[in-house]
Amino acid sequence: MTELTLDVARKILDAALAKSVEKKLKPLVITILDARGCVKVTAAQDGTSLMRAEIAHGKAYGALAMGMGSRALFQRAQEQAYFVGAVNALAQGRLVPVPGGVLIMDGSILLGAVGVSGDTSDNDETCAIAGIEAAGFKANAG
Numbered sequence: 001m002t003e004l005t006l007d008v009a010r011k012i013l014d015a016a017l018a019k020s021v022e023k024k025l026k027p028l029v030i031t032i033l034d035a036r037g038c039v040k041v042t043a044a045q046d047g048t049s050l051m052r053a054e055i056a057h058g059k060a061y062g063a064l065a066m067g068m069g070s071r072a073l074f075q076r077a078q079e080q081a082y083f084v085g086a087v088n089a090l091a092q093g094r095l096v097p098v099p100g101g102v103l104i105m106d107g108s109i110l111l112g113a114v115g116v117s118g119d120t121s122d123n124d125e126t127c128a129i130a131g132i133e134a135a136g137f138k139a140n141a142g
Contacts, residue, residue, distance in 0.1 A: 004032070004104065004111040008135055009040035012104070012114060016131030017045065020119075028118035028127060031056040032104075035112050037064055045118070052117045059101030059124070060115030061094050070101030070115075071125060071142030100124030103140035104132050111137065 009032040020028050027045035029052040034040050042053060059070045066073055066087070077084040077097040088095045099121035104111040114131060116124035125141055132139040 002106075002109060004034040004040055006040055009034075009112075011135040012131035013041050013043055014131075015134030016114065016116060016127040017043070018134075019127045019130035020045070023123065023126070025119040025123050025127070027052075028116055028124065029053045029056040030127070030131070031060050031115045033057075033060045033064055033112050033115070035064070035110050037061060040112065048118055055096050055117035056100070056115040058094055058096030058115065059098065059117060060113040061091075061101075062096055063101035063103050063115070064110075064113040065091060065095065067103075067110075069099075069103055069125075069140050069142035070097060071099040073097040073101070073142070074099055074121075075142065099141065100128060102128040102132060105138040105140050107138075 027047040029044040031042040032040045101115045114128040129139040
């Protein structure tokens with residue numbers, strides 16, 4: 001497979017949501033972007049707070065734009081705050097450099113990214129990874 005299809009994105013979404021229910025997390029928003037950065041699917045569980053969709057998108061977008069999971073982007077922001085701040089300014093504030101944005105890999109081919117927001121960043125990331133792996137792909141969180 002060389003591109004992320006809507007059917008695959010839905011499988012990732014369903015598995016990520018199932019992990020959220022299993023772990024009894026706070027309501028999540030999950031956004032899945034293809035390798036071009038286009039939204040394949042976004043879903044919000046009932047009860048999510050305002051801005052969660054933008055945060056989920058920012059986590060996925062940041063991972064995709066920088067070619068690294070948002071956990072690695074978070075670590076880089078701690079080490080090189082001025083650089084990540086400058087990149088975020090160039091990206092018009094669309095990067096959210098905290099865990100929860102995970103790249104979708106098919107071997108060495110980048111298919112897209114998943115961004116999750118609503119619970120702790122670690123739990124968001126766990127759901128993203130679960131979704132990607134359930135669809136048979138490798139998750140690159142950082």
